Amino acid sequence: MSEPELRPKAEKLDATDELAGLRAQFVLDDAVYLDGNSLGALPRSVPGRVEDVVRRQWGSLRIRSWDESGWWTAPERIGDRIAPLVGAAPGQIVVGDSTSVNVFKAVVGAVRLAAEKGDGRAGESGRDEILVDATTFPTDGYIAASAARLTGCTLRPVTPDEVRGALSNRTAAVLLNHVDYRTGRLHDLPSLTAAIHAAGAVAIWDLCHSAGALPVGLDEHGVDLAVGCTYKYLNGGPGSPAYLYVREDLQPRFDSPLPGWNSHADPFGMTPDYTPAPGALRGRVGTPDILSMLALEAALEVWDDVSIESVRTKSLALTDFFLECVEAYVPEGAVESVTPTAHTERGSQVALRCADAGDVMRRLIDRGVIGDFREPDVLRFGFTPLYVGFGDVERAARVLGEMF
């Protein structure tokens, strides 16, 4: 197809898009914003809420807000708001800290779950190896290495394709990304989780690039532990707090390496001995970061009447259409998609390899098409179904074609 065909096609797709009305709930401008997989756009519900939190809850009620404004219970309350988006029943997710800190809790916690006795040091159970996605967003690998060092384990980086072959009775835990941050490849969470369990190991999934973009099915697939950020497809704002999922039946044995006072069974008892709280609460650490957390809570309201399945359907239609438009508009050989074409292997982004990708992205941004550049040669375009339309997609590909 060519422009005279693709433009009307985009219009038709937009006209029948059930989620099209959600765009009005976000602050957007003339640009095509395809960087929601880095920082989600501002939901209109957020500024007023933040103002209320600052002026009334903090400014007037002050410390009373810990109870009266629900500050104290925000981590678990907002966790329960995220839960249905990732296929989790309530009571298994707490919000707080950064993704990196939650990866640390999860990996050390997983090694201890795998050991199932003693102080969680490797060796007692013979499970002294942690497998980590070698293609992961780097922080997961760095933090997993630290967790391995502190628990006496060996860290073994493997690609997701190599996981099955690498599993053994030495494997304590496996840390994988649901969607690769660079290529946008979706990994097979159900079958990899099953393989990890068959080997007697603990499965940890990083959902940063999948939560809010596609169904995850944490409970359904028996995932043990999961972490994710909230500032990408969940639109929580810059550096908004991350979350930790601990499957319900594992919670009594979840032994956090960061047992701060917020995870104590009786935090205001101020006792010198630590007794962990029941349930997901034991994933909490210190005082919750209220301003950012309640901005996130407001941002999540956009999901009130949206199913993650409908988001996934539109996401695949958007990325399919983008690939179609790229093929039509971009000179052959100028870019190469590193994102799988199979729907079962695709997240909600398209990554195109091209020469001078950094420069190309700068010029795209100057022309109002906002994606991002990832070393060494990747143009990354994220598609947030809540606010990206098919007309945006056609325009982005058309402008990209004009770069060559």
Next chain:
Amino acid sequence: MSEPELRPKAEKLDATDELAGLRAQFVLDDAVYLDGNSLGALPRSVPGRVEDVVRRQWGSLRIRSWDESGWWTAPERIGDRIAPLVGAAPGQIVVGDSTSVNVFKAVVGAVRLAAEKGDGRAGESGRDEILVDATTFPTDGYIAASAARLTGCTLRPVTPDEVRGALSNRTAAVLLNHVDYRTGRLHDLPSLTAAIHAAGAVAIWDLCHSAGALPVGLDEHGVDLAVGCTYKYLNGGPGSPAYLYVREDLQPRFDSPLPGWNSHADPFGMTPDYTPAPGALRGRVGTPDILSMLALEAALEVWDDVSIESVRTKSLALTDFFLECVEAYVPEGAVESVTPTAHTERGSQVALRCADAGDVMRRLIDRGVIGDFREPDVLRFGFTPLYVGFGDVERAARVLGEMF
């Protein structure tokens, strides 16, 4: 003295208070707010700044703000803004994470500094003991216990008075509070730090209840590592990010247990191998929590023309006057101060033990005198010199006297 004498005395003290004008920079009401040692009052500079961060920086500039709005460098920039308040030269403090998480970085980092070789496990250096303040705010003890467990050390709780006797060539690190959260007792940071160093151990100070209330002198006294929160005397807002100080000469050897991508020498290189950034940056972990962090930055502007020495002078005058008024107004034997009378041993709060303290505090709050209750029997009154006046102090003590 009695009321006819104490009221005019309060008026006279307020009239000559150099810091009295700062009160106008805070949102306050008719209540006497003596809980700024739990949550500082809202600075007037904050709401407008937060609105700008949300609407313009996030809403309009979006990802461009990581550079253009200075988001990426906020942790070290705001750390440098806190530095003079705690007697630190620039380049030694980063803001981020909760106090609990920073205690974890500091204690594990200290054990590794003490070991000075190998992988930081205890045993290699013979230094396998961590001393922790037995009267500490509980989270420090819980986290220190976790750090001890993960590094193969023994945790030994001792009172600050017992530290000197407990130090030995087995001591790796000592974690102490500058001011006790319950009694308001100020510990002798210079001499305790010197004693810890004489024993060859690493000194970690928790400044939660001293930073912003009195001079700390981190550099002057050669403190190794320090942590603190920013929502008490620094007025950063509920759960605002904490900070970590690593003395400059120790930075090249500071080996964080939370080596997230933000502490990498080249974070956007996305390399699988971890190379720590130089300087204080290696105390960073994950993506900084921008909304809360920039609210804190606005809150710190109130310090632009204020010296911590003048704050300390007023703080002591406030607590002296409060004790004087309590003696005058409260029936003998109804309350007992557990805060030291010597200025050298007093922070910026007064803690009074009394029967039914929880009920007394509820009634005080109903009468517009806001302090807090700490188990089992302590009425805690915090005095923030930036916005508490001597008239407030007289009123608080007078209302307290009416409780009995």
